[in-house]
Amino acid sequence: MPVFDVSEYKERIRRTKESMQERGVDVLVVSQPANMNYLTGYDGWSFYVHQAVVVALDQEEPMWLGRGMDANGARLTTFLSQDNILEYADDYVQSLTKHPMHFIADVLKEKGWDRKRVGVEMDQFYFTHRNYVELEKSLPNATFVDANALVNWVRVVKSEAEITFLQRAGKIAERVVDTAVREINVGVRECDAAAEIARAQYRGTEEFAGDYPAIVPLMMAGEATSTPHLTWTERKYEADEAVLLELSGVYRHYHAPIARTIFLGSEPPKLMRETADVVLEGLEKTLEFVKPGVTAEQVEEAWRKAIAHSTVVKESRLGYSIGVNYPPDWGEQTISLRPGDKTVITENMVLHLIPGIWYKEVGFEVDATIRITPSGNESLYEYPIELITK
């Protein structure tokens, strides 16, 4: 029932256990939905209540622990045996007296793991401070270890099966951005364009269903182009304004983000044209540089050198690693393309380079989502890297 072969999950679990050993973790409590999915296949919008996948060095299979009504969802979407799907009663949900972490602690006690080194994802959304407090209170003899991003780092190099999923997401991304360029016109309401974009995202292709993105369509027009994370209203697009788009194609929670800028007119303002020229050329040069063996910070350095002749300054990171994800973020929280990140880029990493520029008066966004090949990189989609005017 899960979307990959069981052997794929087993390999992921093996590598996770290897990393646990290196970091001194005996039992890992995984709260991030993408990590839960990665290890077991679990796929439900149930992450608004506390739940976890638990991986232990001395047990072959992980366990899914969640709310009663979601247990059938775990049975339908994971490869786990019945014994490893454990459900808590509904009165644990948003209660002042009971907490789902008490249930999880009870399971750890029954397994004899309450004196072990327990890893938790300390800076992941979905692992709240109270989760920690209740776990610690319920397991006074355990030693807690920060296993933040442990599974995220296991995810960083993609398998061939994952690359196939990402390429499907790329095909969907082409349709999504085509739809956006077609539907965004002077006089059209932003919400109506957003509706067509979402439709394209969910529909996918004739062969493959699209999926919901971990970030909804970000689409800024007019004065909103000074910032990257706004959405849409009833407002109608006006002549001679720019529209920044950060969208994604998604297949089975695997993301191929695509960002472009549309100018609704034939004469973009001088600052935008000049910024676009610098950014487009800088991105092309950076892409020529990216290959196995270079480091994340060297990629950013290549970009900075490529735009050094101009007045364009990009203060935020140039990009990051992506793959499987759930709201609120499609970023993997592993590699960041910025000074100080010395991660060596290797084959089958997948990076999202997004040199977005947001000035007070005007913004410009373009991107590339690339898979690292043995000798360089290749885009997940075919779409020109350019400023679109219409």
Add this chain to the structure above:
Amino acid sequence: MPVFDVSEYKERIRRTKESMQERGVDVLVVSQPANMNYLTGYDGWSFYVHQAVVVALDQEEPMWLGRGMDANGARLTTFLSQDNILEYADDYVQSLTKHPMHFIADVLKEKGWDRKRVGVEMDQFYFTHRNYVELEKSLPNATFVDANALVNWVRVVKSEAEITFLQRAGKIAERVVDTAVREINVGVRECDAAAEIARAQYRGTEEFAGDYPAIVPLMMAGEATSTPHLTWTERKYEADEAVLLELSGVYRHYHAPIARTIFLGSEPPKLMRETADVVLEGLEKTLEFVKPGVTAEQVEEAWRKAIAHSTVVKESRLGYSIGVNYPPDWGEQTISLRPGDKTVITENMVLHLIPGIWYKEVGFEVDATIRITPSGNESLYEYPIELITK
């Protein structure tokens, strides 16, 4: 620029400060996106990085504290003065050495609030355990207070302006469920139906833009009807199967959820028909009971009595309070309709009653989203409470 009158935000802040005084909180660090929006109008998909709205008893206006690139978003969507929009540099993002809570702690120090009683939302997603650890380390003289759901409880009674927004969401909900009933047919791919539903959600009405829901369309068919939180694939709907739908109309992040069950055939199985009869009648009777003065647990009791003659058992809570929200949940995390919740229901509360039943073989979902009126309640939308066959 924010969507409500500034006076509305000021009243919300006044009531928040009142609650802070009651709970012994001098300075409140608000992390939940819906709470940030409620207090300031802030509306951006930036909650995948750490950010906060800070409310202090000794300062009139709250402060927005977030990532540099989102500060213009705060300027565009909130009523806050320039001085109260404070941004951190990009190298705080997902760093191993710096943390956005250091920035927030620095601001609190500069304000002279570092010996105060600091409230944090200890069990809200978006307030991670590490957020707490870093704040505590940076503010050794502060006393930390659990202010979990403090603002959520201020939100529980809706203003007239909010009721108007919720009624607009209700109008959108009617279109969303109409679309679903029209598009879900034998031979149609689930993803294509989901695409039309999302399109209707984002589009809204001729007058009002729709918005992205805090929960994507939940739509379970065939054996997936045994569980409530799955989505869609390429799978095609088959004859004589049930489809459970939990959808929502959304206006400016205010939600009117609507759940219905479609049976794709003229003869639903006996268990489903019988379950539907009991649940529909039980819901109608419960709605007759709900009015100001009764308690949350009495509402659930009325439901339980109404179905006591049958074999139907509903183990999970009957419903909860709703209003403004962001992913991952449209529930407000305040009132739960279940034994033990003694909250007295009052005018202009808005409740989502969803007596969903998920058996191993078959499920049934229906709901009502109601505003409490002076003498009873009224639905946010006009849509028959029935099992839909087609």
